[in-house]
Amino acid sequence: MSDNGCGFPAPGLHSFLFKPIFEVGGFEFNKVMLLALISTALVVTFFYAAFGKAKMVPGKVQMIGEAGYDFVRRGIVYETMGKKDGEKYVPLMVSLFFFIWIMNIWSVIPLAQFPVSSVIAYPFVLAGIVYFVWVPLTFKRHGFVGGWKNITGYDNSLGPIKWLVAFIEFFSNLLVRPFTHAVRLFANMFAGHLMLVMFTVASWYLLNSWLIPAAGVSFVMTIAMIGFELFVQAVQAYVFVLLACSYIQGALAEHH
Amino acid sequence: MIANLVQLAAEEEQNPLIPPGPELLVGAIAFAIVFFFFWKKLIPNINKVLDERREAIEGGIEKAEAAQTEAQSVLEQYKAQLAEARHEAARLRQEAQEQGAQLIAEMRAEGQRQREEIVAAGHTQIAADRKAAAQALRQDVGQLATELAGKLVGESLEEHARQSRTIDRFLDDLDAKAEATR
Numbered sequence: 001m002s003d004n005g006c007g008f009p010a011p012g013l014h015s016f017l018f019k020p021i022f023e024v025g026g027f028e029f030n031k032v033m034l035l036a037l038i039s040t041a042l043v044v045t046f047f048y049a050a051f052g053k054a055k056m057v058p059g060k061v062q063m064i065g066e067a068g069y070d071f072v073r074r075g076i077v078y079e080t081m082g083k084k085d086g087e088k089y090v091p092l093m094v095s096l097f098f099f100i101w102i103m104n105i106w107s108v109i110p111l112a113q114f115p116v117s118s119v120i121a122y123p124f125v126l127a128g129i130v131y132f133v134w135v136p137l138t139f140k141r142h143g144f145v146g147g148w149k150n151i152t153g154y155d156n157s158l159g160p161i162k163w164l165v166a167f168i169e170f171f172s173n174l175l176v177r178p179f180t181h182a183v184r185l186f187a188n189m190f191a192g193h194l195m196l197v198m199f200t201v202a203s204w205y206l207l208n209s210w211l212i213p214a215a216g217v218s219f220v221m222t223i224a225m226i227g228f229e230l231f232v233q234a235v236q237a238y239v240f241v242l243l244a245c246s247y248i249q250g251a252l253a254e255h256h
Numbered sequence: 257m258i259a260n261l262v263q264l265a266a267e268e269e270q271n272p273l274i275p276p277g278p279e280l281l282v283g284a285i286a287f288a289i290v291f292f293f294f295w296k297k298l299i300p301n302i303n304k305v306l307d308e309r310r311e312a313i314e315g316g317i318e319k320a321e322a323a324q325t326e327a328q329s330v331l332e333q334y335k336a337q338l339a340e341a342r343h344e345a346a347r348l349r350q351e352a353q354e355q356g357a358q359l360i361a362e363m364r365a366e367g368q369r370q371r372e373e374i375v376a377a378g379h380t381q382i383a384a385d386r387k388a389a390a391q392a393l394r395q396d397v398g399q400l401a402t403e404l405a406g407k408l409v410g411e412s413l414e415e416h417a418r419q420s421r422t423i424d425r426f427l428d429d430l431d432a433k434a435e436a437t438r
Binding site: 028032033036037039040043044047048050051052054055056065066069090091092094095096098099119121122124125126129 | 276278279280282283284286287289290291293294295297298299301302304305306308309312
């Protein structure tokens with residue numbers, strides 16, 4: 001616990017660590033895992049309500065579900081991969097988008113108030129899944145040599161710098177990419193949560209001090225940050241899925 | 257100081273960029289469930305319905321197009337019939353006018369002819385009547401003159417009164433005759 005002398009409980013890494021709720025044979029089950037599983041339940045329940053008994057003339061829930069589904073399918077998958085190549089990846093992208101979005105939204109839900117995606121394990125799993133889709137796909141589509149050429153951007157027309165380009169591309173595509181893919185989501189949610197905790201804690205702390213007007217400012221900032229976070233949560237889910245689509249599209253493309 | 261260092265080391269251990277194993281497992285399971293539901297059940301479901309809906313809409317459009325085409329052809333047919341009927345009516349009117357004009361002309365010619373006939377017959381009749389009248393008059397006048405002369409000769413003309421009586425008588429006779437012939 002950071003203690004800088006004035007007793008302000010500044011948020012830090014400890015804000016992202018939770019004591020286990022229960023423990024089964026050394027497996028510690030904590031709040032974040034619970035939230036992750038509730039996310040699954042929520043997404044599945046909602047979309048089961050929407051699409052489980054889908055009708056020609058949609059009800060309200062189905063209409064909302066269709067709007068979300070259409071947004072991901074048309075707005076992201078078809079836009080990046082085209083209808084022909086993209087159709088196969090629609091289930092993956094739709095589940096990624098809504099799962100990530102719900103995991104992010106926990107950030108502003110009372111009682112939960114913690115974005116699951118601000119724990120690196122969750123974005124990492126998802127980025128890993130995308131990675132293990134597009135890398136084998138590259139070699140399957142272009143063969144062994146062609147696959148390497150696709151990943152490294154090897155091109156004879158580049159002349160002598162082609163080796164340099166190939167090295168940089170290899171490094172950035174095959175090694176760094178899954179990391180940045182996961183960290184982009186993680187860091188946004190991590191920072192957002194820190195800010196929210198900071199202003200919330202500060203509001204309470206300042207209210208109990210002689211600087212009461214500052215508590216008002218901090219509280220207004222908390223509200224503003226919640227609005228901003230709602231926006232960031234949706235954008236980050238969108239960006240994650242968009243990048244996943246563009247990686248798969250790159251794997252399928254003839255020339256890198 | 258030492259306590260601080262220990263705490264720092266502890267925080268170093270909990271590097272937020274190093275994922276703990278159990279969380280990875282839970283994340284993978286949580287996502288796997290979502291993905292399987294979408295992949296096996298929900299997306300095929302909704303795609304089927306969307307396809308059906310699109311087909312229904314396309315079918316509806318096709319039907320509407322067929323109906324419109326039919327309506328168009330019927331309208332054209334109707335218009336053609338109407339134009340034909342108008343043409344026919346105009347032709348009939350024209351014909352009737354021509355026939356009427358011809359009829360009037362014929363009747364006028366007939367009337368003219370009849371009138372001329374009547375006039376001619378009248379003229380002939382008058383001429384014949386006048387001739388007969390003239391003949392009758394001439395006969396009568398002659399007879400009268402003869403009668404008058406006989407009377408004048410037979411009776412003495414000396415006596416004016418008698419003479420005038422004779423003339424009166426003659427004229428009375430004439431009147432009576434005229435009366436009788438009327």
